[in-house]
Amino acid sequence: MSVGTTMAHVHAESIPTPRPARRRRARWPVAYVAPAVIALGVTFGYSFVEVVRYSFYAGSLGALTYVGGANYTAIFQDPQFTHSLLDNLKLLITVPVITLLALGVALVINTGLRGWRAYRAIIFLPYILPATAMGLAFSYLLQGGGVLDSLLRDAGMSFLIHDWLGSPSWVLFSIGGVIVWQQLGFGVVVFSAALLNVPAEIIEAARLDGAGWWRIQVSVMVPYIKRIIEFFVILEAIAALSSVFTYVYVLTGAGPAYSSSVMEFYIYQNGFENGAIGVASAAAVVLLAIASALIAIFLWVRTRASKDRA
Template sequence: MRERRRLWPYGFVLPAIVALAAAFVYPLIEVIRFSFYSGSLGNLIYVGTANYDGLWQDPVFVGSLLNNIKLLATVPIMTILALIIALVLNAQIRGWRQYRAIVFLPYILPATAIGLTFSFLLAENGVLNTQLRDWHLGFLAQDWLGSATHVVPTIGSVIIWQQLGFGVVVFAAALLAVPQELVEAARIDGATGWQIQWSILLPQIRRVIEFFMIVEAITVLSAIFTYVYVLTKGGPADSSSVMEYYIFNNGFDNGAIGLASAAVDVLLLLASVLIVTYLRLRARSADAGR
């Protein structure tokens, strides 16, 4: 009886451990092993670090990596935009609940459908350019998705469009939790609206801002495959490829499992820096008793 009592937690976590081992641990081990092999499934040949050398010599991989890094610029942009909007909502503006619901809506929508839609909105003769020409602003019209110089910022904008509401909601909730006395005390001391926002409210929600930025950095580094696949398929001429797309393309369309796996390992190395930062933030906020 006593024995059974102490053993029950193992029974309870066992199914989860088995599932995690199968879905995560085993594939992670395999993907590291594959990166030292070449050839196709069932016919793998050990090639040492040749795949890694191949990655750095492949301009498409280097370009994909650089695109991921460029897209990281969306993180501070969406953070600042979301903060401004959350501060406006926090002013107890009329209808703020409805606004919050509307702004959050894009975040729940499938990136596939969103990507399809934006591919029409942003096509060379698409809605945006037609509208610009109608307004005699034709000089602003660009081939948003078809030109190598514009395509990455365009993808970044679609990402911001979809992720912004997430930030707004997270920040608005954090602002709502700031003790009202703090704001009152500052007001009595003669602080103006902007001073209160900069020196009282923002420092109070610093943790949440850090969290948001880390989560979004992880997203932009490793969960934007759908946007690229639907909007550009990495084009024109690989100029909008990202690491995920490179992995997909080589692993499946080109059948280069080893090369794709080596790219996965580079991605994992970069992601692990962010994941460790995320875990640290979490541990710190747990220590702070929150």
């Protein structure tokens, strides 16, 4: 599930509210929860156990041999693995970029410009479009000598021309740019909705104190939606780790020479293109460890937010 979409609800109540005591403990809740537990058990429980087990084996399906920790040694010796890990970390730079841009746009929208709903609706649109299809378009837009380059040339800005997807120093910026393009609208919608809820009295009080527009934004508006911003940042960070495969697959295939490889691609490639299930599983275990750290931060922030409100 796309983590991004969860943002909205993250803030809702999570501590159980006290309920009137029930007379007897019923059985039906068990039956009602059971299908969900089974679904989670198969998809997540079974997979966690198996992925750890496979990470100690070499060979392909049906012909697996136990090799101990050799797969872990192998991936840490594999420059593509470290490259993939680093690229995921580099793509985290998109998170502050998206957050700041979205915040800025949301603040502007919040001034109640004419047509703000239409603007917001259009800016949000890329977020729901399939990355596969949009990536195809971007591959033509960004390839060396492609559409972007010819637009730059026509605009007399030839010095900006690059092989956006073929140059190792630019390729991650290009992928990051497409991610920003797609995610920006999500941030704008989330932040502008939050800003609508800032009580008018607070703003009015600041204005009476003589604060200008900027000062109000920075000292009143932004702090008021601080928690929302925190959630957004974490969710985007998780997305940067776990849902960039499509962009890489469609735009560059991780090239040139691994320079745009990410963890998802590394796992896909080793597990399914090279048929090295053990190597893929070892990489998946490392990825899960990193994701767990993010999840822990996520749960901690949520808990803190609930306490704030209590």
